[in-house]
Amino acid sequence: MQAIAQLRRMLTESRKSLYDRINRLKKEKNVVVLAHYYMSPELQLSTAEGGCADFLGDSLGLSLEAQKTNAENIMFCGVRFMAETALIVSPDKKVFMPDVSSGCSLASSISAKDIIELRKKYPGLPVMGYINTYAETKAELDICCTSRNAVSIAGSLDSDKIIFVPDIFMGQNLKEAISKKYNKDLILWNGTCEVHEQFRNETMNVSDDADVEMLMHWEVPGDTAREQLKIRKGVVGSTGDILNYVKNSNAKKFYLASECDLGESLKKSNADKEFITPCIKCPYMKQNTLEKLLASLESIGTDTEDQYRITLDAHIIERARIPVLKMLQFN
Ligand code: SF4
Numbered sequence: 001m002q003a004i005a006q007l008r009r010m011l012t013e014s015r016k017s018l019y020d021r022i023n024r025l026k027k028e029k030n031v032v033v034l035a036h037y038y039m040s041p042e043l044q045l046s047t048a049e050g051g052c053a054d055f056l057g058d059s060l061g062l063s064l065e066a067q068k069t070n071a072e073n074i075m076f077c078g079v080r081f082m083a084e085t086a087l088i089v090s091p092d093k094k095v096f097m098p099d100v101s102s103g104c105s106l107a108s109s110i111s112a113k114d115i116i117e118l119r120k121k122y123p124g125l126p127v128m129g130y131i132n133t134y135a136e137t138k139a140e141l142d143i144c145c146t147s148r149n150a151v152s153i154a155g156s157l158d159s160d161k162i163i164f165v166p167d168i169f170m171g172q173n174l175k176e177a178i179s180k181k182y183n184k185d186l187i188l189w190n191g192t193c194e195v196h197e198q199f200r201n202e203t204m205n206v207s208d209d210a211d212v213e214m215l216m217h218w219e220v221p222g223d224t225a226r227e228q229l230k231i232r233k234g235v236v237g238s239t240g241d242i243l244n245y246v247k248n249s250n251a252k253k254f255y256l257a258s259e260c261d262l263g264e265s266l267k268k269s270n271a272d273k274e275f276i277t278p279c280i281k282c283p284y285m286k287q288n289t290l291e292k293l294l295a296s297l298e299s300i301g302t303d304t305e306d307q308y309r310i311t312l313d314a315h316i317i318e319r320a321r322i323p324v325l326k327m328l329q330f331n
Helices: 002-029 059-068 080-089 112-121 150-156 168-182 222-231 239-248 262-269 290-299 314-328
Strands: 031-036 055-057 073-077 094-096 127-130 143-145 161-165 185-188 213-217 234-237 253-257 274-276
Touching: 002 031, 002 290, 031 059, 055 059, 059 073, 059 080, 059 314, 073 080, 073 290, 080 094, 080 314, 094 290, 112 127, 112 161, 127 150, 143 150, 143 314, 150 161, 150 168, 161 168, 168 185, 168 222, 213 222, 213 239, 222 234, 234 239, 239 262, 253 262, 262 274
Parallel strands: 031 055, 031 073, 073 094, 127 143, 127 161, 161 185, 213 234, 213 253, 253 274
Antiparallel strands: none
16 A cells, blocks of 8 residues: 555656646747647646646637737647647747647548539538648638537528538538528538547447436537437537536536546536546547657757647648638637
8 A cells, every 4th residue: 555655656746747847848948838628637737737738628719829829839739630720820830749640530531632522513512621620621621610610600601501521420410400590401521530439329328317418529420419319408519518518507417428538627627516428538639648748848949849840831821721710700
């Protein structure tokens, strides 16, 4: 027992010294650290809590922070398409990641060429693309959206048919919401998020307790969302919708059908509530670690910074900015 306690103390001390080094480097090198809700708990901790994240948020919230920061350098703890978006909205900054190879199954499911082909197949229809796409793909879109503003953006487009890419499941869920609210239809692409697609009615082990409420991200399969909401109360929506739903619900127990570490934020801000989290983790998000964050911060301003830096061609930034800035008007 004593040995375990000593080991825990040593781990806490080494973690603290890691945070101290990271926070010193952030100041010295004028860096803001943006962390997505899907980061591991140690990367979600804010500086006020003894950690090192300056902002914790969803894709939209972090894009807005990237746009307004005064820091010279942005360190993005998330996945590559998010860091690219930070560079697109703040092209005069240097954007870094602890691991530039952290991808996304959705972003990889579609290319710029695919959008060009879709336009040929459906001439004249607007193309709305989820933010989970790479910069070259964004450059071909009419408008971007995040899970938070997709419904209102679809409503604003001057067409009763819209091409939505790349998430087929998010598209199925949005289709219902958009048809009900705006009487518009979506044409879908066949991409999926490898985390959220795993939430299937057949395999989800929801408690028998009738009072459990469901928290489902837009990216879960449409059948799952439809069936679960027939049986129980709950929400299907963006990360922000999920956080708000829990805040305003009187329920005491929730089932989270989204990335495992979102559960950490929920538990932290709702200590009186219980969360059942099947704990499916995004392998790409988990490529970010404190040790890699330290190494990437150390590299800034040295010969090795290119290993951690996100760069894009100027003409791609220029073209991708158009759909991204349009999206940011809907926050
Ligand atoms: S959770 Fe899904 S959508 Fe998000 S980065 Fe991972 S694979 Fe991509």
